[in-house]
Amino acid sequence: MRIFTLTFSCFILLILTGSAQSNPENPYVKLGQKALIDGNFKAAVTHLEKSLPAENNNANVMYMLGYSYYHSGDYQKAISSFSRVVSLKPGEVSAYYYRGKARNLLGTQMESKLSAFEKEKLLQAAIRDFTKAIELNNEDLKLYQNRAIAYRDYGILKSQKIPKFYNKGIAADAFESSINDFRHVLDANPSRKDIATEIKKAKVYMANLDN
Numbered sequence: 001m002r003i004f005t006l007t008f009s010c011f012i013l014l015i016l017t018g019s020a021q022s023n024p025e026n027p028y029v030k031l032g033q034k035a036l037i038d039g040n041f042k043a044a045v046t047h048l049e050k051s052l053p054a055e056n057n058n059a060n061v062m063y064m065l066g067y068s069y070y071h072s073g074d075y076q077k078a079i080s081s082f083s084r085v086v087s088l089k090p091g092e093v094s095a096y097y098y099r100g101k102a103r104n105l106l107g108t109q110m111e112s113k114l115s116a117f118e119k120e121k122l123l124q125a126a127i128r129d130f131t132k133a134i135e136l137n138n139e140d141l142k143l144y145q146n147r148a149i150a151y152r153d154y155g156i157l158k159s160q161k162i163p164k165f166y167n168k169g170i171a172a173d174a175f176e177s178s179i180n181d182f183r184h185v186l187d188a189n190p191s192r193k194d195i196a197t198e199i200k201k202a203k204v205y206m207a208n209l210d211n
Helices: 006-022 027-038 041-050 059-071 075-088 093-108 116-136 141-158 168-188 193-210
Strands: none
Touching (some): 093 141, 116 141
16 A cells, blocks of 8 residues: 655545535535545546546536546546646646646656657646746645756757757756756755756756767
């Protein structure tokens, strides 16, 4: 069984409480809630999908569905669900965060059949999601860290020597933006050796652009 941290459990309980209050009679929502609490995300998807289309305008249910898709590895459907959430609740920081992570993961999957241009659009969208989340909550360091990762991945993508795609200038700017975001995190917590390592890696990627 998946073990949740106290902070995550409290957050999920708030989401579930809001969902139950909005439509306490939908049995599929209740089943989805229980599966989500148990960490059974695939079961949560099955139940919550059955609650649609009745719950299409319920931001809490759509959030639970998006979260369950994300943790089931169905990133495209997670993106669609979180897009619905932000259309209903434009100030939902965590929806931008998870949509950004889903887009970043899709844009970097090695086995993906997506073209470099399609991956570029996903990574650019991920960066926009994290930027929007930062605008809404500029004190959350994980938003900067994940935007740094998205910038780094975008830099790596644009540094590939693909005809009509490779762009050294864009790649260098992406690596620089990545380093700036990582530094923001490191300045706030100098003990983060993992972040210091990421900065060194980004500098190496940038230096290799000249090779």
